[in-house]
Amino acid sequence: xxxxxxxxxxxxxxxxxxxxxxxxxxxxxxxxxxxxxxxxxxxxxxxxxxxxxxxxxxxxxxxxxxxxxxxxxxxxxxxxxxxxxxxxxxxxxxxx
Numbered sequence: 001x002x003x004x005x006x007x008x009x010x011x012x013x014x015x016x017x018x019x020x021x022x023x024x025x026x027x028x029x030x031x032x033x034x035x036x037x038x039x040x041x042x043x044x045x046x047x048x049x050x051x052x053x054x055x056x057x058x059x060x061x062x063x064x065x066x067x068x069x070x071x072x073x074x075x076x077x078x079x080x081x082x083x084x085x086x087x088x089x090x091x092x093x094x095x096x
Contacts, residue, residue: 002089003028004057006043013066014054020069026082027089059085 003021005028007014021028033040033053040051047055047062056063058081063069072078082088 001059001085001087002026004031005029006031006033006039006047006055007053008032008034011053017054017056017066017069020066020073024073025090027091028094030095032095058082058088061085 003026005014005017005021007017007030009032018028018030031039031043033043043053043055044051046057050064052065054065056065056069061081063072063081069078072081
């Protein structure tokens with residue numbers, strides 16, 4: 001399993017989210033909503049209407065944005081979620 005990150009290229013919070021995932025060697029697929037309006041629509045549906053970026057998912061679990069990701073990292077909740085999902089693939093990100 002991999003994280004899914006809906007992002008734009010120059011969003012500072014998107015950059016921070018990618019950095020946190022990369023530092024932890026957690027694989028993720030990035031969906032650039034600034035390049036594909038269909039992906040923006042998909043993100044809004046999955047994120048219950050939220051339009052800000054990044055929007056981060058692990059499987060069907062909506063984590064939220066960077067602030068929520070960072071809070072989960074600090075509290076240890078991120079590790080518990082990863083364990084409950086059966087782990088996360090390590091490695092490079094993909095950009096679509």
